[in-house]
Amino acid sequence: MRRVAIIGVGQTKFGEHWSEGFRDMVTEAGAKAIEDANIHGEEIQAGYVGTMASGRLVGQEHIGALLADYMGLNPIPITRVEGACASGALAFRQGFMAVASGMHDVVVVGGVEKMTDLDVSEVSDILGGAGDQEWELFLGATFPGLYAMMARRHMYEYGTTPEMLASVAVKNHKNGAKNKYAQYQNEITLEQVLKSKMIADPLKVFDCSPITDGAAAVVLAPLDVANKYSEQPIEIIASAQASDNIALHSRASLSELRATKVAAKQAFEQAKLTTKDIDLAEVHDCFTIAEIMAIEDLGFYKKGEGGKASLDGKTALDAEIAVNTSGGLKACGHPVGATGIKQICELTWQLRGKADGRQRKDAEIGLAHNVGGSGATAVVHILKQGW
Amino acid sequence: MRRVAIIGVGQTKFGEHWSEGFRDMVTEAGAKAIEDANIHGEEIQAGYVGTMASGRLVGQEHIGALLADYMGLNPIPITRVEGACASGALAFRQGFMAVASGMHDVVVVGGVEKMTDLDVSEVSDILGGAGDQEWELFLGATFPGLYAMMARRHMYEYGTTPEMLASVAVKNHKNGAKNKYAQYQNEITLEQVLKSKMIADPLKVFDCSPITDGAAAVVLAPLDVANKYSEQPIEIIASAQASDNIALHSRASLSELRATKVAAKQAFEQAKLTTKDIDLAEVHDCFTIAEIMAIEDLGFYKKGEGGKASLDGKTALDAEIAVNTSGGLKACGHPVGATGIKQICELTWQLRGKADGRQRKDAEIGLAHNVGGSGATAVVHILKQGW
Numbered sequence: 001m002r003r004v005a006i007i008g009v010g011q012t013k014f015g016e017h018w019s020e021g022f023r024d025m026v027t028e029a030g031a032k033a034i035e036d037a038n039i040h041g042e043e044i045q046a047g048y049v050g051t052m053a054s055g056r057l058v059g060q061e062h063i064g065a066l067l068a069d070y071m072g073l074n075p076i077p078i079t080r081v082e083g084a085c086a087s088g089a090l091a092f093r094q095g096f097m098a099v100a101s102g103m104h105d106v107v108v109v110g111g112v113e114k115m116t117d118l119d120v121s122e123v124s125d126i127l128g129g130a131g132d133q134e135w136e137l138f139l140g141a142t143f144p145g146l147y148a149m150m151a152r153r154h155m156y157e158y159g160t161t162p163e164m165l166a167s168v169a170v171k172n173h174k175n176g177a178k179n180k181y182a183q184y185q186n187e188i189t190l191e192q193v194l195k196s197k198m199i200a201d202p203l204k205v206f207d208c209s210p211i212t213d214g215a216a217a218v219v220l221a222p223l224d225v226a227n228k229y230s231e232q233p234i235e236i237i238a239s240a241q242a243s244d245n246i247a248l249h250s251r252a253s254l255s256e257l258r259a260t261k262v263a264a265k266q267a268f269e270q271a272k273l274t275t276k277d278i279d280l281a282e283v284h285d286c287f288t289i290a291e292i293m294a295i296e297d298l299g300f301y302k303k304g305e306g307g308k309a310s311l312d313g314k315t316a317l318d319a320e321i322a323v324n325t326s327g328g329l330k331a332c333g334h335p336v337g338a339t340g341i342k343q344i345c346e347l348t349w350q351l352r353g354k355a356d357g358r359q360r361k362d363a364e365i366g367l368a369h370n371v372g373g374s375g376a377t378a379v380v381h382i383l384k385q386g387w
Numbered sequence: 388m389r390r391v392a393i394i395g396v397g398q399t400k401f402g403e404h405w406s407e408g409f410r411d412m413v414t415e416a417g418a419k420a421i422e423d424a425n426i427h428g429e430e431i432q433a434g435y436v437g438t439m440a441s442g443r444l445v446g447q448e449h450i451g452a453l454l455a456d457y458m459g460l461n462p463i464p465i466t467r468v469e470g471a472c473a474s475g476a477l478a479f480r481q482g483f484m485a486v487a488s489g490m491h492d493v494v495v496v497g498g499v500e501k502m503t504d505l506d507v508s509e510v511s512d513i514l515g516g517a518g519d520q521e522w523e524l525f526l527g528a529t530f531p532g533l534y535a536m537m538a539r540r541h542m543y544e545y546g547t548t549p550e551m552l553a554s555v556a557v558k559n560h561k562n563g564a565k566n567k568y569a570q571y572q573n574e575i576t577l578e579q580v581l582k583s584k585m586i587a588d589p590l591k592v593f594d595c596s597p598i599t600d601g602a603a604a605v606v607l608a609p610l611d612v613a614n615k616y617s618e619q620p621i622e623i624i625a626s627a628q629a630s631d632n633i634a635l636h637s638r639a640s641l642s643e644l645r646a647t648k649v650a651a652k653q654a655f656e657q658a659k660l661t662t663k664d665i666d667l668a669e670v671h672d673c674f675t676i677a678e679i680m681a682i683e684d685l686g687f688y689k690k691g692e693g694g695k696a697s698l699d700g701k702t703a704l705d706a707e708i709a710v711n712t713s714g715g716l717k718a719c720g721h722p723v724g725a726t727g728i729k730q731i732c733e734l735t736w737q738l739r740g741k742a743d744g745r746q747r748k749d750a751e752i753g754l755a756h757n758v759g760g761s762g763a764t765a766v767v768h769i770l771k772q773g774w
Contacts, residue, residue: 001489021521052449055442055513060520062439062471065763068630069637075649077628077764079477080469084449090466094481101488102388126442133447134408241464243455250456262462376452377464 001100005226005233005386008037009345011216014333015183022058022114023070025215029338030071030110033217038229041071044219045104047078050091050111051337056126058114067110084130085286086372087111088340089241089379092218096239096381099220111341112215123211127336130373132247144208144287146248146374148200151289153254155202157304160292162202164307166193168288169206169330171316176327178357181342183212183333207288212333216341218348223386232352235386237273239379240266246376259378260297260369267380268299273365275299278382280322280350280360282343284371285329294369295323298380322360325350340370340379347383388487392613392620392773395424396732398603401720402570409445409501410457412602416725417458417497420604425616428458431606432491434465437478437498438724443513445501454497471517472673473759474498475727476628476766479605483626483768486607498728499602510598514723517760519634531595531674533635533761535587538676540641542589544691547679549589551694553580555675556593556717558703563714565744568729570599570720594675599720603728605735610773619739622773624660626766627653633763646765647684647756654767655686660752662686665769667709667737667747669730671758672716681756682710685767709747712737727757727766734770 010032012025020028026049034041047067055061064078081091088111095109115123128137131146154160170190176182193206219229226233242262245251251258268274275298283298285291292306300321301309309315315323326332326346329339347366349355355363365384371377397419399412407415413436421428434454442448451465468478475498482496502510515524518533541547557577563569580593606616613620629649632638638645655661662685670685672678679693687708688696696702702710713719713733716726734753736742742750755768 023521053442055440055516058520059516059524061469061516062518062633062760062763064470064477065630065633065759066519069633069763074631075629075646078630079481079628082448082467082469083451090451094466094484097481097484097488097490100490101484103484103487129442129446129448131449132453133445134410137446241466242462243452243465244461246449246452246456259462372452373449376449376456 002102003223004096004099004220004236005223006218006348007221007226007230007233008033008219009348010036011181011342011345012214013181014212014214014335016116017213022054022060022112023066025213026067026110026112027070029215029217030108033108033219037219039106039219041073043106044073044076044108045106046076046098047073047108048081048091048095049078050081050087050340051113052082052084052087053126053129057118083377084372085336086340086370086377086379087337089370092340092344093239093241093379095220096236099222105222107220108217109220109341110215110217111338113335113337114213115211115335116213120211135247144200144203147287147289148203149248150254151202154289157255160307162194163190164311165207165288166190167311168285168291169193172285172324172328172330175317175325175358176331179327179332182327182331183210184331203287209286209329209334212335214333214335214338216338216345218341218344226386233386234348234351234383236381237384238267238270238382240270241379244376246373248374256303257293257297257371257375257378259375260294263378263380264298267382271382277365278321278367279363279365280325281367281369282326282346283323283369285324286334298369317358317360325355325358325360343368343370351383351385389489390610391483391486391607391623392610393605393735394608394613394617394620395420395606396735397423398568398729398732399601400568401599401601401722403503404600409441409447409499410453412600413454413497413499414457416602416604417495420495420606424606426493426606428460430493431460431463431495432493433463433485434460434495435478435482436465436467437474437727438467438500439469439471439474440513440516444505470764471759472723473727473757473764473766474724476757476768479727479731480626480628480766482607483623486609492609494607495604496607496728497602497604498725500722500724501600502598502722503600507598522634531587531590534674534676535590536635537641538589541676544642547694549581550577551698552594552675553577554698555672555678556580559672559711559715559717562704562712562745563718566714566719569714569718570597571718590674596673596716596721599722601720601722601725603725603732605728605731613773620773621735621738621770623768624771625654625657625769627657628766631763633760635761643690644680644684644758644762644765646762647681650765650767651685654769658769660769664752665708665754666750666752667712668754668756669713669733670710670756672711673721685756704745704747712742712745712747730755730757738770738772
């Protein structure tokens with residue numbers, strides 16, 4: 001396989017975009033990434049786009065062709081990829097394979113979701129399609145409910161506390177406050193999180209990522225020609241994906257995501273690295289408990305010690321490992337299909353040393369972790385400076 | 388890139404499956420393909436699945452993980468790919484790239500759609516999401532309406548007649564009558580088609596493919612090890628995909644599908660073949676006019692001569708080129724995401740010489756042509772005997 005690099009990235013602001021539609025956002029993000037890559041549109045040979053539920057959210061399927069059309073890229077092939085909340089990372093992975101295989105040279109990969117045009121109960125029902133529709137959603141289980149059960153079990157097994165959960169939100173808002181693309185650019189306190197409204201015990205509203213509109217895009221090229229386009233290409237040194245039972249009741253454990261463990265193991269083997277080599281990680285914190293499980297299942301902390309590590313500040317910007325320097329899903333917001341690509345944008349800015357007020361010092365190697373649904377899909381990418 | 392072969396295929400009967408759900412069908416097709424490939428489940432390293440609108444049709448997204456779970460394939464990665472009615476071929480193409488790149492060895496690719504659980508008006512609305520939701524569907528244009536405009540223009544420019552359109556349906560039903568997996572296994576006459584109810588002038592009900600449930604699957608492996616599994620591996624010698632404007636009003640011509648022309652040109656270049664080398668083709672006949680445009684845009688007949696060629700019987704099983712030996716979308720039915728994979732199944736059976744009563748004599752090289760929406764995506768694969 002050929003070595004592959006990121007040569008350009010771009011994203012919209014994440015938030016509630018009342019005056020921009022699905023196609024406007026993806027075009028904005030794509031144009032920014034193409035400009036950042038210093039390429040002409042005609043150099044792009046193929047594209048991928050991740051979006052979870054455009055059919056139900058905006059009545060539009062066939063997103064690949066729509067994107068080719070609206071970005072003026074016809075007749076190149078563009079393909080939509082879907083894996084619930086991991087749609088972005090899955091699209092990125094297909095783009096990586098398209099370049100690695102030699103099928104295409106310059107490939108653009110986007111992620112997008114337009115979620116705020118429907119009311120919250122409808123969106124909650126649609127997001128339920130990321131779990132088991134017949135055995136979970138149909139019986140009333142929403143995503144906050146599913147993650148609440150995981151949180152309860154984690155608390156029972158390991159003594160994880162509400163304060164530990166809340167510390168994730170506080171840290172991510174602190175980082176997000178420095179990110180101009182984040183939906184929430186305000187800091188919050190532990191007390192505010194703990195006093196916020198209960199959604200699904202023990203998860204309070206500030207333990208949950210919000211509903212968000214947004215898009216993000218990246219441009220990929222073979223590493224050996226990447227410096228023709230970019231002074232700071234970022235190499236993709238690992239790409240791994242794994243699956244687990246779609247319904248919680250089928251899993252061996254509720255307090256870990258097995259797909260994350262499998263994908264992480266494969267990614268570290270591909271990269272020939274260990275967790276100690278990682279300077280920063282964007283992990284899938286759809287709920288605060290999800291970040292705690294992620295940093296355990298990825299191997300940064302032993303199972304059961306993620307909560308304490310968070311509360312002790314070990315995942316802060318300047319600590320052992322910087323987790324969710326972007327602000328994560330919690331502060332950036334979570335436009336489902338865009339999140340996995342936004343993680344790649346953030347790591348790219350960090351590894352370039354261009355992350356403004358939230359720069360991780362000496363960031364050389366970063367990891368992105370994107371989860372679909374309640375953990376039935378997990379995708380791990382490892383990136384490093386490629387110049 | 389490594390050379391890639393098909394080592395197993397399988398499909399459900401296409402039709403109205405009142406007693407089988409989405410996940411039952413895809414599991415049945417997958418199990419058949421795995422059995423046909425003579426492999427054990429644990430040899431499969433990854434999967435892809437094409438489905439257009441599972442979110443709206445059955446409330447379920449995250450189909451990759453669902454399939455991994457229900458087929459007992461966890462924790463391997465399975466990824467959903469969507470490109471409207473071309474979802475199957477796009478999934479097949481990603482599977483091809485995953486093997487060609489060296490990322491994975493044995494890969495399963497499925498296609499599935501469960502369409503008959505909703506009423507026809509809802510399904511028609513959902514299928515409209517394959518076109519331009521904001522500029523076509525929203526204003527009342529359904530797919531029969533869009534293809535009717537293309538048919539009208541083709542008649543105006545080239546003198547194509549209702550009899551020529553009808554001849555496509557008659558030929559495809561004749562082939563489908565010999566296919567035990569087809570939704571309609573009855574022959575029809577030209578007169579029956581011409582006297583059938585008008586849907587969108589000039590397209591009558593027998594000019595239209597039906598709404599259908601079904602699934603199909605294939606197993607891929609590197610060609611150099613394919614004969615370890617199969618006595619008759621089928622090599623994929625070309626894989627090409629192209630895009631066109633999503634809305635009809637943006638296109639330069641209504642009487643051709645530019646994406647088909649671009650993809651066909653690339654596919655023939657990859658395969659180092661011409662149209663004369665092709666023994667049989669499965670083409671995308673969602674409406675009779677679509678098959679006429681397809682055989683022109685693929686290059687088998689000059690623009691404007693496809694209708695006469697059909698009426699003159701040149702696309703029959705034993706004629707110049709056998710088109711839609713399976714019965715096509717018209718007689719097999721069109722479970723959207725499954726159609727592109729079903730085309731590959733049919734070509735595989737034909738190239739193996741195992742197509743029972745509908746066998747094309749001396750079939751050595753076949754072409755599959757799958758279209759998304761009204762032509763905004765086109766995918767062309769060329770297969771040949773690999774033993």
